[in-house]
Amino acid sequence: MAPAIELTGITKRFPGVVANDDVNLTVEAGEIHAICGENGAGKSTLMKILYGMQPPDEGTMAVDGQRVRFSSPSDAIEAGVGMVHQHFMLADNLTVLENVILGAEPRNWRGIDFKAARQHLSEVGEAYGLDVDPDDLVESLEVGERQRVEIIKVLYRGARILILDEPTAVLVPQEVEELFRNMRELKASGATILFIDHKLDEVLEIADSITVLRQGRTVATVKPEDVTAGDLAELMVGSELPTPDITDSTVTDAVALDVAELVVHDADERAVVDRVDLRIHKGEIVGIAGVEGNGQSELIDAIIGTQPVASGTISLLGADVTHASVRNRREAGIGYVPQDRHHEGLLLEAPLWENAMLGHQTQAPYAKGAFVDRRGAQGQTEQIRTEFDVRTPNVHVAAHALSGGNQQKLILGREMMAEPSVLIAAHPTRGIDVGAQAAVWDSIRAARAKGLATLLISADLDELIGLSDTIIVMLRGKLVATLDPAAVTPRDLGAYMTGAALEPAGQEVAADG
Amino acid sequence: MAKSLGRRVMLALAAPVLAVAFAVAMSSIVLALSGSSPITAYIDMFDHARKLETMIDIGNRFTPLYISGVAAAIGFRMNLFNIGVEGQYLLATLFAAAAGGAVNLPPVLHIGLILIVAMTVGAAYSGVAGVLKVTRGVNEVISTIMLNVIAISGLVAWLVREWQAGGGVNASGGNAGVGTEPIPESGLMPNLNGFVEIFTREIKQGKKLTGVLVIALLVGIGYHVLVNRTRFGFDLRASGMNPFAAQAGGVPPKRMVVTAMVLSGAAAGLVGMSTLMDQGRYSPNFVRGLGFAGIGVTLLGRNHPVGIAIGALLFAFLDVSAGILQISGSASREIVVIMQGIILIAAVVAYEVVNRFRQREEAKDAAAALQSVPPAGIEVSA
Missing domain, CATH: 1.10.3470 (ABC transporter involved in vitamin B12 uptake, BtuC)
Incomplete structure (x- = not known):
């Protein structure tokens, strides 16, 4: 039987970088094939080529033994290749059925033929063992269920080869298990799955074959039974994976940030942060665990000052800053690494030295009175560049020219150079490569030793457990559990994050998924 | 440095110069179509502009x-x-x-x-x-x-x-x-x-x-x-x-x-x-x-x-x-308004084109700088 997908000599160049360099990949029909590699290894580019979003510069593709050339995703779907993106593309206010048929509506003389659609959907669901209620509103679904809708959407369009782009990134461990169960059923029903992941234990658990990419090249294709996680990591990065362990405690008695009875409302006057009490001492890292959307962003925004506080107080080093402006808080020593560096962290068109100023533009060495101290700012940026290893030709380059990891190092550098007393770090290593990740951890740890109080929010549970002195679980706006990172596993954390470990019915929820 | 400065100046000037050149070309066509000689019109404009008044x-x-x-x-x-x-x-x-x-x-x-x-x-x-x-x-x-x-x-x-x-x-x-x-x-x-x-x-x-x-x-x-x-x-x-x-x-x-x-x-x-x-x-x-x-x-x-x-x-x-x-x-005096309009539209387009080119060049430079330092990755920061 011909392989489901065969890529030969795929090369894709972008200005200044070769994203894919002579990539060869063979995916057998009916297998689950994982693509591993650190950020920037070329995984996403390869998937985009496979799904017809970008044409390769060189090389050939074959699906089921037929040579193909995709010029758009619809060509790919035509050939039976479907993709589930990392970020869901669903309309919240439509039902599951409506979402599934969107853009591929069966028609009758009156318009959309919902009866036929429903029929087809239930056939697909049965054939692949995927269970969804077609009449549920998408906004009422959990993340894992939404993902299932995305998968069904692709299957509904006739795809037999599924590409899943980091499907586990948004899921808690229990949901991951459910996804894996679904993937096995899909496989049993004859589908072929190609998925991207960089969590090695997951890859080893689910995949039949693993292809590792490094710097745009295929390094090796291995069977999971022949390798350990350590072997895979070595293939991915060429050396041992760093871990974010902290050594001995540096926690002091002095409270740096004190949040008391904090309530933050959303636009509908609902409490998205609900009576939160939080204390961070000098030299302490407090990690907040929680599924995204449980009030973490609003908590951060309230502490930074970009979101108004409904009630409660926030004190910084004993001074009440509940109603202080963002600028006053930053001048008083709050550093901020935002969760989305492009959205909140950088001026992409501005040179690096102006980016280094941002958030500190009122203080030396960036300012002299009412004027910008250009020389001081550029000198400071040079220093950030060397100390934080920001790879750039010079400090006059626009921020968009840097890779994600270097942008993140610049942001961390500018915050650390200002020697804050409290650092709010939201997903500080999201979407950056392993090398930059280790650098970020190192500098947070070094600052902790010097007495920095850090509020860490992360979706990477290993990062949370490895860095934090205390882990607090946030669920539906409340802080529901305080855990000792030394005594907790990612699995336990996941149970707390979904609420399964908190309620008597939790056992059942976890078992059912 | 001198080379890159030269390139920056050139890039900065490229868009407006292109826009004006395009506008002149288009206006010439309009003038020719309306039965006037573009060359005479331009000579008149420049001769006039050389006067102090x-x-x-x-x-x-x-x-x-x-x-x-x-x-x-x-x-x-x-x-x-x-x-x-x-x-x-x-x-x-x-x-x-x-x-x-x-x-x-x-x-x-x-x-x-x-x-x-x-x-x-x-x-x-x-x-x-x-x-x-x-x-x-x-x-x-x-x-x-x-x-x-x-x-x-x-x-x-x-x-x-x-x-x-x-x-x-x-x-x-x-x-x-x-x-x-x-x-x-x-x-x-x-x-x-x-x-x-x-x-x-x-x-x-x-x-x-x-x-x-x-x-x-x-x-x-x-x-x-x-x-x-x-x-x-x-x-x-x-x-x-x-x-x-x-x-x-x-x-x-x-x-x-x-x-x-x-x-x-x-x-x-x-x-x-x-x-x-x-x-x-x-x-x-x-x-x-x-x-x-x-x-x-x-x-x-x-x-x-x-x-x-x-x-x-x-x-x-x-x-x-x-x-x-x-x-x-x-x-006709209206040719001037036509020219101003064309210059504006052409300038908006030209700036966008030049801007994309500049961004690509910058990304290329930054990537080149990355490659000149030992390979991107692990050894350095571990």
């Missing part, structure tokens, strides 16, 4: 266009589209004219009063749009367009009658003579003819180079220093580039919106000064359209103080050339 005209046209361009640019720098320069300058000029005509002060004070009234009225009127935006979320494009109508067809039309000199319509009934109380000599800025004549010959045909040109240049320098050298300017540009990052960086978004609109309006208030100082009063047929022209000028100049100057100079040259084309009969 024409240059004075260009300078007089440049002055308000440049101030108007800067006024629009202050807003554009933080993505605020102040379309209201038109209404702001007409209202401001009327108030300044009324104030200037009502008092008799020593020269410097009198001129200062007129300028301050103009800036204050422009700032206040523009500030209305800013306040509406931050308190009620009204888009400034819509509010400034509406405020233009209120100012021009409403306030100005009414007040110019109220404040009419001599308390009634002229005996002749025409509009030409009507207007506010004439400003005494002490309130009018002296012209620059004496200064220019030091370097050239005597200026004939009664042409006078407006003294407000000096103010225009000061506005340009002030704009450059404010935007590129001060903390406020950094906050302004940061808000324009990424309002969310600016806010997280401590820039108060609402205050910035109001301040930018107020500053933009203050500059707008000065747009009508050169004409006012020349005519000595505000009359119902006071020059219109300078506010809208300024938007085009700043678009061409990419909000850059020198770029706006080049744009204003080019548009002033074209405006003044319209007259000679009509007189010499080598082409």
Whole structure:
């Protein structure tokens, strides 16, 4: 039987970088094939080529033994290749059925033929063992269920080869298990799955074959039974994976940030942060665990000052800053690494030295009175560049020219150079490569030793457990559990994050998924 | 370094040069189609522009266009589209004219009063749009367009009658003579003819180079220093580039919106000064359209103080050339408007193309720098 997908000599160049360099990949029909590699290894580019979003510069593709050339995703779907993106593309206010048929509506003389659609959907669901209620509103679904809708959407369009782009990134461990169960059923029903992941234990658990990419090249294709996680990591990065362990405690008695009875409302006057009490001492890292959307962003925004506080107080080093402006808080020593560096962290068109100023533009060495101290700012940026290893030709380059990891190092550098007393770090290593990740951890740890109080929010549970002195679980706006990172596993954390470990019915929820 | 500087200058010039070249080519086609000789028309335009008196005209046209361009640019720098320069300058000029005509002060004070009234009225009127935006979320494009109508067809039309000199319509009934109380000599800025004549010959045909040109240049320098050298300017540009990052960086978004609109309006208030100082009063047929022209000028100049100057100079040259084309009969004067339009459209396209090219080059450079250091990755930081 011909392989489901065969890529030969795929090369894709972008200005200044070769994203894919002579990539060869063979995916057998009916297998689950994982693509591993650190950020920037070329995984996403390869998937985009496979799904017809970008044409390769060189090389050939074959699906089921037929040579193909995709010029758009619809060509790919035509050939039976479907993709589930990392970020869901669903309309919240439509039902599951409506979402599934969107853009591929069966028609009758009156318009959309919902009866036929429903029929087809239930056939697909049965054939692949995927269970969804077609009449549920998408906004009422959990993340894992939404993902299932995305998968069904692709299957509904006739795809037999599924590409899943980091499907586990948004899921808690229990949901991951459910996804894996679904993937096995899909496989049993004859589908072929190609998925991207960089969590090695997951890859080893689910995949039949693993292809590792490094710097745009295929390094090796291995069977999971022949390798350990350590072997895979070595293939991915060429050396041992760093871990974010902290050594001995540096926690002091002095409270740096004190949040008391904090309530933050959303636009509908609902409490998205609900009576939160939080204390961070000098030299302490407090990690907040929680599924995204449980009030973490609003908590951060309230502490930074970009979101108004409904009630409660926030004190910084004993001074009440509940109603202080963002600028006053930053001048008083709050550093901020935002969760989305492009959205909140950088001026992409501005040179690096102006980016280094941002958030500190009122203080030396960036300012002299009412004027910008250009020389001081550029000198400071040079220093950030060397100390934080920001790879750039010079400090006059626009921020968009840097890779994600270097942008993140610049942001961390500018915050650390200002020697804050409290650092709010939201997903500080999201979407950056392993090398930059280790650098970020190192500098947070070094600052902790010097007495920095850090509020860490992360979706990477290993990062949370490895860095934090205390882990607090946030669920539906409340802080529901305080855990000792030394005594907790990612699995336990996941149970707390979904609420399964908190309620008597939790056992059942976890078992059912 | 020298090479990269050369490349930067070339890239900066590429877009406007391309745009103008394209506009000339297109206009030539239009001229040829309409039966005129493009070459004759261009020769007429340039011959005319080489005369000192024409240059004075260009300078007089440049002055308000440049101030108007800067006024629009202050807003554009933080993505605020102040379309209201038109209404702001007409209202401001009327108030300044009324104030200037009502008092008799020593020269410097009198001129200062007129300028301050103009800036204050422009700032206040523009500030209305800013306040509406931050308190009620009204888009400034819509509010400034509406405020233009209120100012021009409403306030100005009414007040110019109220404040009419001599308390009634002229005996002749025409509009030409009507207007506010004439400003005494002490309130009018002296012209620059004496200064220019030091370097050239005597200026004939009664042409006078407006003294407000000096103010225009000061506005340009002030704009450059404010935007590129001060903390406020950094906050302004940061808000324009990424309002969310600016806010997280401590820039108060609402205050910035109001301040930018107020500053933009203050500059707008000065747009009508050169004409006012020349005519000595505000009359119902006071020059219109300078506010809208300024938007085009700043678009061409990419909000850059020198770029706006080049744009204003080019548009002033074209405006003044319209007259000679009509007189010499080598082409219709409307060709000038066509050219201005084509230049603008071409400039917008050309800037985008050049910008993409520049971004690609920068990414390439940064990637190259990355590769010159040992391979991206692990060893370095572990």
